[in-house]
Amino acid sequence: MIAKNKKDRCYRFTIEEVNADQKTGKTLQFDLQDRENLFDVVENLKQGSGLEPSLATKVGVALRLLGPVMMQNRKHPLFIDFMPHFKNFMHNLKSTVKSALKEK
Numbered sequence: 230m231i232a233k234n235k236k237d238r239c240y241r242f243t244i245e246e247v248n249a250d251q252k253t254g255k256t257l258q259f260d261l262q263d264r265e266n267l268f269d270v271v272e273n274l275k276q277g278s279g280l281e282p283s284l285a286t287k288v289g290v291a292l293r294l295l296g297p298v299m300m301q302n303r304k305h306p307l308f309i310d311f312m313p314h315f316k317n318f319m320h321n322l323k324s325t326v327k328s329a330l331k332e333k
Contacts, residue, residue, distance in 0.1 A: 236264055237262045237263065237264055238262070238263050238264070238265070238266055238267065239260065239261070239262055240260065240261045240262075240263065240267055241258065241259075241260050241261075242257075242258065242259055242260075242261060243256065243257070243258045244256065244257040244258070261293075261294070263293055263297065265293060267289070267290065267293050270289045270292070270293060271285065271286050271289035271290065273289075273326050273330065274286075274288055274289045274326060276326075276329065276330060276333065277325065277326035277327070277328075277329030277330045277333075278322070278325065278326055278329070279325075279329070292319075292322075295315075296315075296319070299311070299312060299315060
C-alpha cells in the first residue's frame, strides 16, 4: 500500500481467530492510511490515560480505526447522533493525556 499523502502513514492489520486449542481459524486483513502515528497514539495512551497498557493499546487502535471513518461520514445516519458524544470524549481524552504527560 502506498500512502496518498506523504504525511500519511500506512499500517496493515491482521486479525486471527484463535481457538481454545491454539489453532488459527478465520483471518481478516486490511490496510489503513492514517495521518497519525498509531504507535505514538498508543504509547501516549499507555503513559497518560490511566488505563492498563493492554487496554490503552486497544483503545488507541479502536479510536484510530473509528475516528476517521466517523469524520468522513459524520452526516451518515449511523453516526449523526453519536458524533457530538464522540467529539466530547476525544476532547476529554486528549486533555487528560496531555495533562498527564506534562506532569511526567
